[in-house]
Amino acid sequence: MYRDLCSETFFKVIKKVWGSSFSEKQLKELWLGELKKNKDLFPGGWYVPPPDGISILLATQGNPQRLNYDNLREEKNWPQKGSEPGHCIHSKGLDLLPPCRA
Secondary structure: OOOHHHHHHHHHHHHHHOOOOEEHHHHHHHHHHOOOOOOOOOOOOOOOOOOHOOOOOOOOOOOOHOOOOOOOOOOHOOOOOOOOOOOOOOOOOOOOOOOOOO
């Protein structure tokens, strides 16, 4: 039940941002907002840290290093809002990393 809810809410958020630039942090906040609409879910996420118990990491085929992490509890692996490679993505060209808006 919860896996279905998580995948459905994530798909809903992806549909909202598809075709635009977005950051890991923006995507995480949108997904968290959708998840919080369901009162059966624990409001603090799965485990903390990372903040809110949820993490999203973005990478491209040309720069996959962001997905090679040891532990999501380390701050360097928390969702970022910057435009560093892997922190921001444009859904129409996944290997293009234009500036994201915070």
